[in-house]
Amino acid sequence: AQKITQTQPGMFVQEKEAVTLDCTYDTSDPSYGLFWYKQPSSGEMIFLIYQGSYDQQNATEGRYSLNFQKARKSANLVISASQLGDSAMYFCAITTSGTYKYIFGTGTRLKVLA
Amino acid sequence: NAGVTQTPKFQVLKTGQSMTLQCAQDMNHNSMYWYRQDPGMGLRLIYYSASEGTTDKGEVPNGYNVSRLNKREFSLRLESAAPSQTSVYFCASSEAQGFGGELFFGEGSRLTVL
Numbered sequence: 001a002q003k004i005t006q007t008q009p010g011m012f013v014q015e016k017e018a019v020t021l022d023c024t025y026d027t028s029d030p031s032y033g034l035f036w037y038k039q040p041s042s043g044e045m046i047f048l049i050y051q052g053s054y055d056q057q058n059a060t061e062g063r064y065s066l067n068f069q070k071a072r073k074s075a076n077l078v079i080s081a082s083q084l085g086d087s088a089m090y091f092c093a094i095t096t097s098g099t100y101k102y103i104f105g106t107g108t109r110l111k112v113l114a
Numbered sequence: 115n116a117g118v119t120q121t122p123k124f125q126v127l128k129t130g131q132s133m134t135l136q137c138a139q140d141m142n143h144n145s146m147y148w149y150r151q152d153p154g155m156g157l158r159l160i161y162y163s164a165s166e167g168t169t170d171k172g173e174v175p176n177g178y179n180v181s182r183l184n185k186r187e188f189s190l191r192l193e194s195a196a197p198s199q200t201s202v203y204f205c206a207s208s209e210a211q212g213f214g215g216e217l218f219f220g221e222g223s224r225l226t227v228l
Contacts, residue, residue, distance in 0.1 A: 009154075035216060045204065045219035091156060093217075100145050100164040101172065102208070102217055106156035 137205030
């Protein structure tokens with residue numbers, strides 16, 4: 001079975017600084033995908049970034065990058081140059097080949113300080 | 115672009131009442147999902163449908179039933195609501211064939227059971 005662990009319930013970061021949100025995963029399937037979603041206070045779920053288990057390069061999308069360390073089973077989200085609008089809940093999720101299930105972690109609440 | 119549409123957005127029920135949450139997607143996705151979100155628990159998978167005609171239990175299926183009415187629609191039914199089912203419910207869909215496709219979420223339905 002897949003499992004996601006997010007150990008940081010809350011984080012603070014100063015505006016314009018970089019921040020890393022931790023995510024560790026557990027699966028015995030060699031084929032899997034890792035996702036990060038953002039949930040602002042308005043409640044919608046916004047897809048940020050995806051990393052496949054066979055991808056050689058770490059994924060990047062604008063100010064978001066995924067620090068993928070396969071041996072450590074970690075998929076940390078790095079947000080560069082934080083903005084006030086980055087204040088939100090962030091969820092890490094995993095899906096594995098053939099299961100069709102997407103399993104989420106408990107999330108990290110990020111607060112960006114002016 | 116409607117994407118994933120859930121109804122109703124808000125509902126208050128009394129213990130023991132029944133209700134159905136409706137979900138429809140217009141992206142021709144094969145897979146559909148129901149999650150519940152509770153503070154500190156993240157998103158937990160209730161049921162999912164990998165393709166039209168199939169449904170499977172997720173992490174927390176007890177007290178719920180689902181119907182994949184057709185490729186577009188996936189409903190979630192509470193037969194006898196309990197206060198523990200007070201939550202925000204999200205429907206999602208994906209084109210994932212195995213793994214790799216992002217989830218597209220509805221706006222959520224806030225359910226309160228008194």
